[in-house]
Structure formats: structure tokens, C-alpha cells
Amino acid sequence: MTKESGIVATLMKSWGLAIALVAIGVALSFAHPGFLTVPNLLNVARQISINGILAVGVTLVLLTGGVDLSLGSVVALAGVVAAGMAHPGQYPVAVPIALGVAAGALCGATNGLMVTCGRVPSFIATLGMMTAARGLALVVSKGRPVSNLSPEFTRLGGDVGMVPIPAMVLVGIALVTFVVLSKLRLGRYLYAVGGNAEAARASGINVGAIQMFAYTACGALAGVAGVVLAARITTGQPNAGVGYELDAIAAVVIGGTSLSGGVGTVGGTILGALLVGVINNGLDLMNVSSYYQAIVKGVIIVGAVWLDRNRGKS
Amino acid sequence: MTKESGIVATLMKSWGLAIALVAIGVALSFAHPGFLTVPNLLNVARQISINGILAVGVTLVLLTGGVDLSLGSVVALAGVVAAGMAHPGQYPVAVPIALGVAAGALCGATNGLMVTCGRVPSFIATLGMMTAARGLALVVSKGRPVSNLSPEFTRLGGDVGMVPIPAMVLVGIALVTFVVLSKLRLGRYLYAVGGNAEAARASGINVGAIQMFAYTACGALAGVAGVVLAARITTGQPNAGVGYELDAIAAVVIGGTSLSGGVGTVGGTILGALLVGVINNGLDLMNVSSYYQAIVKGVIIVGAVWLDRNRGKS
Amino acid sequence: MLPNPLLQLRNVSKSFAGVKALEEVRLDVEAGRVHALMGENGAGKSTLMKILGGLHQPDAGEIRFKGRRIHHRSPHDALRLGIAMIHQELLPFRDLSVAANIGMGREATRWFPGWLDHGAMNREATTLLSRLGVPIEPTRRMRELGVAEMQTVEIVKALAHEASVIIMDEPTTALSEREVAALFDVIRELKQRGVAVIYISHKMDEIFRIADTITVMRDGHHVATRPAAELAERELIRLMVGRDPAQRAAVPGNPGAPVLEVRGLTLPGRFHDVSFTLRRGEILGVGGLMGAGRTEVANALYGLAPATVGEIRVAGKTVRIASPADALKAGIALVTEDRKRFGLVPRMSVQQNLSLASMRTRWIDRRAEAAVADDQIRKFSIKAAGRDQPVVNLSGGNQQKVVIAKALLTEPEILILDEPTRGIDVGAKAEIHSLISRLARTGKAILVISSELPELLSLSDRLLVMREGEVTAELDPLHTSQEEIMSFAMPL
């Protein structure tokens, strides 16, 4: 191996996914003149926001070695709860936001309790929550969309100048999470619990508390996503968010987080969400038939991850 | 701890789930006279067949420490492939069956290749397949149900005497898998690979080959499920099976298989599928409103697993 | 008994799923002393220490610390009280850095609560590691370290707590003499500061070098506590085993034709140009310091991490060993140094682990498998609740016995043993040594890697010494000394 290929390998090591993303971006901008325009890139930013927020949240849970399948339903529940408080002239806009986020956090904390105190595997605990929160969302909303929301509330789904507010929320959340994970002791403990729970306990770490934090924060972020979604679609939709959990987990895993815990970064998660967003956007732009779109999407995602995981090997 | 409570604890240890199941069954038979009747129990058997077949298949993959998210899409693909060959007077009924199963096995083998040779995490590999196989099913069927199937084919979804054929298929598959897992070296190797892949390799086991087997067999069983489903609903539906993977994995995990691999039994999986099936059946019988049905279902599943995992503790 | 012990354990009992591991054990530990805990594999030493460390809760009994009764419910509580522990099982965070591992649970922070001070932690790690004379880059990921290096990290991690009691559960199983000596210097320093050290080891020489008091346990019971100076080795062994130790008959080797020829084996960065010949009926020892590359060579021969250059010939024929399956086919078996990673499937039973590498038929004959398992359990006196007990619940030494038995069941012509007696008690060790000699006598070729020089000297027919990935000497054990070996092993 020559020196140079060593450098390339090193670069590829940290940037395999980024390179895949750039390659896809370049290909798309050749294939369609509309791709590389400011409005379209802002569209991509807007479109990945909700998935991105969920993905950042579930990164925390995946890092501890758990999983959260309830995201999509919690989004719906938070959305209808917030929307129910967001009719014009009812409460200040902070109330629906806070209640939506609180509803999410409550679901997350319940997940955490089931996992830590109840010793129920996170897959089952959050699957139960997925079903139950969907039911709750339907009960709360009596099965129908909650509409007629105040403009102050729906503005949250809009833009400031050119910049979409949901994208700004995502950036903020990602930055905070980045700081938590890489600068704070709490973040270090999240990695430790996921990397080796037994060792973490033996090191005097309160494993249960760390897990509680991860699930609760993840739930709260799902609440944020639910509020943002309700603002964007100007309705609290009890059937919203079906399948969002899988999209979010996919973004996280594409971004290099291990499903068995202990490995992963927020940066990777954002890259993963971007990759999926750009693929969706590009395929829609290029008018690929939706059947072939599915095939192409599957192939590209596997290809990008393959590239990323085998970078610098051989 | 007295001797007796020791025995109870031991019993509970292996039968925690069975006890939960029996308890639910007893409760239901008091709550609704229609529950404990032969036709209704046969209904339950019929209704869990497809999920059961998938769950047995995915047990193999989960045992090796992987996951298969493509099941639902593969069911659809196998269904439309089989249905396309099952029009009356076209081919002998063995042809659509074989082709459906082969389509499933092919998808499974591709999953296996991505995981073993491509070093792509199984979550991503099978997520890609989930998307791609759905696209393929839509392409093959041009987006519409493939109907007008021969009675020989659709009979597969019917009964022999009182006994539903899908349930017989499930029983057969479960028995074979039971033998493979508990009597064959192959089965032992599946556990070893999931329990500690590095130690398995160091014991001279060809880890890649074992994984290939698991994914291919799982795919083939998804093919079987697809064929049986098409026969039962007398069409090949390109949009069938959405979410089936989660139902199947849930049954397996409820049944005590660990998502991190190396632990689990077919018996547990069947118990898990039965539990979910009985809950669904019971809630329908008792005509619980759809909204509350979701909540109750989530709570019961978590409760049963909680009981099972905490049996004999304290 | 003792006037005012720092730590008093009274009538501590503990059982697992009905099996008694400890019964009414008592122990007094004084400040500023080294208290050795001795006993056969499975005697309950680790269990007792885990109770002290807060990992297990006792079923009965009481613990007094500085005169006050304590009820600590987690390692967190124990650490807060000032009880730190080096665990027998390595507990690394493989994907975190060495510094993060060392600082885990007591991170340096600055600016505001919870903000990590990475620089300070790296500096601390460097300082602590250098005290043990092991220069490991604090930014390296644990995953890249060998077992011995991980063990030093674990030691350093426990030392970093400002504890008044430090429990060391077999801290030196993978260490070579140099690191052991450094550790002992540190322990003496700790004594001076009034720290109480509880030291568990199966290495007799270590015990007599460092211990002030010795407590012997057997089958979960307290047997005796004596000042170390008043206890002779024979007496100690008798207390542990309950009978006189078996003496190993020194069997002169009778080497035959070469069966394993290794020529110019190289794996860049790990080892370089390793060549040697192993004969039928011969025991070839390999000595060297930690990180010398011995494990890497063994792993290469077994196909776990194949060499990139060089030739391996088995019985005269060149073989390509790209995986352990190839090695087993060529008649090579390995007893791994890293049993947790390569040796065992933790949640599988003793029986299933034993047979895993030697299943020859497609169908499993359960009855035969069980018979073999029972046979091995008897032969190696593996202390288990039964052949169906998951290996993860076995004591460390008993796990090691399973690993050895498992390798032997493949009936290899060439057996590579990497630190085979790691954590094995004196009695069993003697038996394993005589087993190795017997195997050699029946014509097997054996390669033994060990960091215990006495073991190497007494066991081998011939001795290789490695240093920094290269073979530096071939010695005759009958005509060499520990000093000579060290001179070839020490880095220049």
C-alpha cells in the first residue's frame, strides 16, 4: 500500500458516506437541471427535517443498545395533542408546543420505565407503545383530523425568509445532541451503556438512569417532530407518521450507528437522513415511475452503506 | 425460598408465556361464549398461519443475530409471482407454488449475500430488499392484483375437513424447524453464530455459510407465506404484507428469542404468534372499538412479556 | 481477632438458582495490608468480591466498613464508599479510547458540570499507565489492544479511584513478569498510604511476594486465615485442596519427526519473519513480554488472523490456513488467550460449548454428547451445577478448563496453547501440566505460550523467546535461567 492510497483510505474511512452523498448529488445535478438550485436544496432541507429530528432522537436510544418503534405513533399523538390546544385565540402558541413535546416525553419515559424497571426488551416495549399511542391518538382526536389551527402555530411549519423553520429546528437539535454526545459526560455514558452495559454498571454508572434519559429524550424529540409536522400540514392527523420509525432508524443505521449499541454519531445520522432525502427528492424530480423508484432506492441505499462499510478495505 | 416456590418458579421459567396465554384464554372464554368453540379455535389457527410461518422463518435469522425487514415485501412478491402462474388451465399447481417459494428464497439469498459478502448490516440490507421487492412486486403485477386463480391453487388457502391447510403448513414447517434447531448440527451452529460469531468461527464453523442458510431459508418461508396468502385471499396482491415483518419479529421476540442472537426456540415463536393471534381474535369477538383495541393490545403484549421475563424473580 | 479491621464480613451467604456459592463466609481486612484470597476454581472468591464490590447482593450476612454496617446495592455505592475492584473478567468498552476506559465513571470535567476535559483525561491515563511501565497511547481504541494490555488498563482504572479498599481479582493472568513487578511496586505504595488490598491469584510466587495475610476458601466456606509469613506453600495448597498436591512426574520429551514447520511468517506491524519447527512429541515453549507478538503468531497459525507472508507446513505438506476451519482440518487446535472473545459462546451450556468444535455428524447424538461432557467435566474437575449450566455462569478458572477440553476434543495433532493456565488453580494447573506432558508422550506436537516463566521452564522441551514481533532466541530450558530469558525478551 503506497502512502497516497493510505491517505485516500483514511479519508474514505471517515467520509465514505459523505462521498456517496456527494457522488449522488453530482450525478443528480447532471441528470436534472432543477436539482442544484437553491429552492430545491431548501426543499430537501425542509423535507428531511421531520425524519432528521426523529433520527437524532432515536440515535440516543440506539446508542444505548435499544430501539424505539413507537416514534411514528408518538408523532401522531403529539400532533393531535398540540393541535387540540392550537385553535385560534385559545392559548398562547407556547402551550400547544409544550404539551405536544410533553406528550412525547411522557411516552418516551414510559418506554424507558418498561425497559429499565420492567425488564421488557425495548423492541416489545416500544412496539406496545407504538400500538397504544396510535390508539390514544385516535381516542384523543376521536378518530378525525384536528384542524382549524392558529396561524401562529402553523407558522412553525413555514419559512423565515428563505429558510424553513423545521430545518432550523433540526439544526438546533442536532447541534445540542452533538454537544451532549461528544462533550458531555452524559454522552460518554450513553456510549458506555450501549458498548458494554455490564461494564458500565461495574464502573459505577447508573445504567437505568442513562437509559431513562435516552428514551425520554427520544420521546420528547418525537413530540417536537409531531408538533412541527402538525404545523406543517396544518392539522393534527391521528393517522400521521405511520412507518416513520423505520425511516428514522434507517437514517441512523445508514449513518453508521450500530444496532447493537455503543457506536455512532449525530453527524452520521444527519448524513444518513440527507442521503435518504436526496434520493427521494432526486427520484421524484427525475420522474422515475414509483415502482422502479422503490427498486432504485433500495439499491442505492444498500450501495451507499456497502461503500461506507467497505471503504479502505482490500 | 421454600421447595414449592422453587418448583413454581421452575415451571414459570419455561412456561411464563404459556401461562399468560392460558390466562388470556380463560379470561376470554368467560368473557365471550364464542371463544372456546372448535370453529373459533380453528379460526385462530387459520389466522396465525401466515404470521406463524414468517415468524418461524425469521427466528432463524434472529438466532444468528441478524434481522429481516423484507418479509412483508417478499410475501407480496412471491404472491404475485405465484398468482401469475396459477391461472386456471395453465400449469400444474406445483409450478406456481415452486416459483413463489423460489422467488422468496432468491430474495433471502440476496439478503444473505449482502450481509455476508457485502458486510452490509442486516437491517440495511433487508430494508433495501423491503423497498426493492415491493417495487418488483408492483412491476411484475403492473400495480394491480393478479386474480382469476385456479381452484387447485386457491384450495391451498382452504380447509381439509375442518382443518385449515395454512395451519397444517405452519405445523409442518414448525416441526421441521424444531428438528433442525434441536437435533441437527446446523441448528447448533445457528445458535453459536448468534451467540458469539467470533468464537463460532474459531470453532471451525463457516459463519458466512450458516448466515446464508438462515437468510435463504427465511426468504423461502416468506415465499411459502406469500403463496399461502395468495391462495387464501385468491389473489396475488402487490401491496399485500405491509408491516408483516414487524408482526413476525414481534411474535418471535415475545416468544423469548433475543434480538441480539443466540437465544430462542421455535416453540416460543409459536407461542408468541398464538398470543398475538388470540388477542386479535378476542378483541374482535368482544367488539372492542378500534381505537381502544390498539391500546388494549399494546398493554396486553407488554404485560405478557413482562410476566414472562420477570417470572420467578423476586 | 484483629483489633479494628477496616472491613468486616460476617456470615455472608449467596446462592445462584439454588446452588450455594458462599456459605457463612467471614473475612477481616485491615488498612495498609495486602490480604490474599486463595482457593480452588469455583471456591467462591470472585462471588465474595462481587458482593463487596456491589455487583451481587448477599442472601444473608452483614458487611461492616470502618465499623459501620453498609448496605451497598450497586458498584456505584461501593465506589462512593471507597471500594474499587479489578474484575477477573475483562470489562472493556471496546469502542471507546483507553483514556475513556480509564476515566469511566469519574471523568475529569471543566467549565461547567458534566463538560468533559479530554486533555486532562488523556494526561491522567498516560501518567497512570506509565506507573505500570506500559506505554499505551491513551487515544487508542480498546478494540485494538491485546488481552494483556486490556488487563493493564483495567488495573489502572481501578487504581485511579481514590479508594481505601482495592480488590484485585486475578489481575495478572495475562501479564508478564515486568508488569507484575511494576504492579507490586504500586501495591506497596498503596499499602504505605493505608489502602487495604484484597488480592486474588493462583500464582503462588506472587502470593508469597506480596501478601501479608492469607485467607483460604473452599467450596464456598471460609477455611483459614493466617499471616503469610507463617504459612508454607505446601500447607497452603493442602488447605486449599484439602489434600496434598499431586506432583508432576517430570517426563523427558522424546521428539520425533517435524510436524509443523513455519518459515518466514510475517504479518506487517505485528510479527516479522518468524520461523521454527515443531516435532512430534515435543513441547515447544514461547516466552516473551507482553505485546511481543506471541498471541498474534498463534492466531496466525490457527487462521484467526492469517499472516500475509510465509509458509506453514504440516507433516511436510504446505498448507494454506485462511480460517480456523482450515487449521482444524490440518489437525491444529488452539486454546485461545481471549476465551471470552474466541473461546466460548457464553449463553450456551457447558455441554454445547465442549462439543462445538468437534461435531462430526450432521445429527446430534445427544446421549453421546452428554456422555462426553460428563466425562470432560470429571476429567478436568470442572465445577459446574451440571453439563447444562451456561458457561457464562461458571467461575473464570472453570471456563478456562472448558476451553482447554473443547480444544482437546478436536483430537488435534498439533496443539497450540496460549496462556493455557490463565486463572487456573494450583491443583488443576498441575493436572493440566501433566496432561500436556502425557499428550506429548503420545506423539502430539505442542506449542505453549506462557507469560509465567516457571511454567515455561518446567513444561517445555525447547524454548523460543520473542521480542517485538521477532524470535530472538532458542533456548534449552534445562540450561537456561529466568534472567537469560528476560535478557532476550526485554526491548533493547
Next chain:
Amino acid sequence: GRRGQAADGGKQVVVGVSLLNLSSEFIVMLNEAMEAKAGELGVKLIVNDAQRSAERQIQQVEGFIAQRVDVIILNPCEVDASSPAVDKALAAGIPIINLNSETKAVPTAFVGSRDEESARIAMEYIAQRLDGRGGVVMMQGFMGQAAQLKRDEGAREVLAKHPGLTLLACQTAEWDRAKAMSLMENWIQSHGAGIKAVFAQNDEMGMGALLALERAKLKDQVVVTSVDAIADALQAVKDGRLDATVFQDARGQGGTAVELAVKIARKEPYEKETFIPFKLVTKDNAGEVR
């Protein structure tokens, strides 16, 4: 010039289409009708599939706006939640046509029918067949979706008019044939011969109920109706198995929408609302449909 060219001359008309869900047969038929008409008129269609997600639908309309298409055809997922798509298009000055169902926001034009109406027709048929007396069960689509809510509303209106009809059970089968089959099997257990009629909110579920009833040899005692007139259901009606379905003219809707789009792009006069009526399909008229 050719009809498909915009008013300002040589440029081809580009129409962005966001469809509810391309793995639903009715939408597939709608799509085919549009493609056929677009081919005829020389219009370029960009077809996106929203996969039942209102949020994705908004994203797709945002994409069309960024691409500056001439006209957007929206086949809305939701009444409220898809409204921002309409608002955004109008705000960006791009005409938008709602196809098949409504949104709360008022689009440039509307082509389609009223979902409540279809359920009303089906339930009236049941009322008539049962002479206004007997037990009815209803299978709902995915809870909370616009189609489920509206079809529910329509059906309940009719039930309210006929006090002799009792709703024995009402449960979701999520538009799915297999789920509907299981649900029907369970209902047969709990209500047995009490069930005189089944109303399924779409044909897939209707077919599932039909299969379960046939397997239980109860079909001749139960009236089964559903909505959409997909190929399978039409065949079943012709064969006398399914009692009735409600035909919704996909070809008419899709074709009209594309024609409208061209008119709007060419700034010609156009109809603001085109209602294409539903038609009850029974064995008597099954041959005439399509």
C-alpha cells in the same frame, strides 16, 4: 400548433401529479387514464406517489413548485393535511387541480366525486335488500384517513334513516383483504346468523369478507357490498358472488383532469368543478361498466 402546447407558443405543457398511493388499484387506474390522455394531448406528466402520506404530498408539491411545472394535479391524501399543498401551489402562482377527492383549501379546479356519496349508495342498497331490517357489520379503512371518515359518515347517515338496521360491529381492516378475511371470520363467530349484511369501505375488504362468508357457507344469507369497482370486485358481481359495488369512473376522472390542466395552461375557459357521479353496480348492470 399541437393541443398540448402552452399558450405562449412552442413549450410543452408540463403537469406535476401527486397521487395518493400507487399500490392501490383504483389509483393505478386513475394514473393509467391520465397517462393515456396525456399521451393523446402531448402533455408531459411528472407522476409522484405520496404513499398515503400528506406530508410527502406537500413535499412533492414543493418539488413541483421548485421545478416550475405549468399545472399541478393533486389527488389528495387528506382533507385538512393536504391543504397546505394547495395553498403553496396557489401562492406560487401555479394552478392546482384536485382530483378524486377534496381538500379544505379551494383549488383552481376540482374533478371527482364525493366519497360520502359512495357509502350512501352502498348502504342504501343494503337497506333496500334487507327491507330496512337486520344486523349490519361495517369494515373501515385505515382509521383517521379522509376516505375512511367520509365513507363512515355516508354509511351512518343511511343507518340513521333506517332504525331497523342495527350496526352489530364496526372495526377497521385497514383497507386490506387478508385482514378483512380474518375480521369476518371472527365476526361470524361472535354474531353468527345475526349478520344480514356487510358493508366494506373498499372492494379489497369486501372481497375478503366475501371469501370468509363463502368458506363458512353463509354467503347466501348475507348481503355484501363495497366501494370502488376494482376488476376483481366487478368480476365477483358479474359472477353473482358480491352483491354490489359502487363504481367510480377512474377513466373519466383522470382524463378530465388532464384535459382541464391543458385548458388552464392554455388560459382557455374551464369548468371549476366537475362532479363525476358514482354508480351502483349489481349483477344487472355489471356488463355495462367499463
